Amino acid sequence: MSEITTPQIRRWRADLLDAGVGEPTVAKAYQVLRAIMNTAVDDGVIQRNPCRIKGAGAAKTAERPFLEVAEVFQLAEAVPVRFRVFILLAAFTGLRFGELAALQRRDVDLERRTVSVRRALAETRKDGLLIKAPKSAAGVRTVAFPASLKAELASHLDKHAESSRTGLVFTGARGGQLRRNNFRRIWLRAVEEAGLGDVHFHDLRHTGNTLAATGGATTRELMQRMGHSSVRAALIYQHLVNGRDHAIAAHVDEQIKKVRPTEPSGEGPEEASGT
Structure with missing residues (x-):
């Protein structure tokens, strides 16, 4: 040596x-x-x-792109209706695919307009689909969502989510767990239909982070909202409650209203078979 x-x-x-x-x-x-x-x-x-x-x-x-709010809705309208809110929450809260796929009814608080991340869906060749805790303590968090999504999320829970308190919020068209590989086919069709080019699902998370940043979120608020680990371990367990987090969501809400002046009905294209 x-x-x-x-x-x-x-x-x-x-x-x-x-x-x-x-x-x-x-x-x-x-x-x-x-x-x-x-x-x-x-x-x-x-x-x-x-x-x-x-x-x-x-x-x-290469820096990944972030979408305009209007482009997010183009994607949401291009997927089967049961995945519409999946797209919107990914873009406007910054939750990861696995975090959204593992959400249960009890994690959604419509009155407070929050979703709580307590677990994530992972898929490996060896073990298949697994529900496990987030990678870090910072990943366990509660995130406020824009008021414009409340009606659509309520409608989704009524029509597409599993009925029990611990039932999944998002499932495949056949009622099973949402698989990333199966959803990829739906995603690619939607991206093509929306004419958005090389856009990855994870770019929705980047979009949410960018919207929050433009709303004036501090570095600490962004790290907490997005579930990033902090070099200052004491901050990992501090969650934003009823304060700036809702202000961030309100800013995102204003961006939505610019392109969606009236409250959406929750209607979308016919559901496709697949997952």
Whole structure:
């Protein structure tokens, strides 16, 4: 290990990039090598870590787009009606796919206009569909939703959600758990119909984060609303209640009203078979 030099590592990295290996993959490989060399320094095997290439461990990724409010409604109108509110909540609360798919009736408070995230749906090749706790304590949170969604969410609960208190809010067209792969087909059709190009479902979350930021949310409020872990662990367990979180939702509500001047009826295209 003592024979490995910084120029050698620089050539190794350059050769990988020249060979067409993706920059994120090269950056991760460099991070692993740097960690190995740091351990070697700690153990006294080498005196200095040769991984000294500035910025080599950081991959540049293209910034994902965020949607205009009108575009969100275009998508919501392009999916089967049972998934309409799924799209709207994703965009206007910033909840992740797995968090929405795991929502139960008891997690929705129409009077307070909040949804509580207590669990998430995950899918692995080994175990299939699993309902488990969010990845971090910050992921357990309560998020306010815009008043404009209240009527549509109430209608959805009446028509499409499972009936018990612990029943799922969102299910597939056949009543089963919502699978990401099956929903992807519906999503791609909706994106094509709306003419939005390369838009991912996760971009709805980015949209919600952007709307909240433009509403004046502080960094701490954004981290709590979006379920991000904070470097200050004490802030993880602080949830916004009846204050700025509702102000953020109210700002989003004003953006909705600009393109939806009257209260939506909750009607949408005919349901499609699939999930």
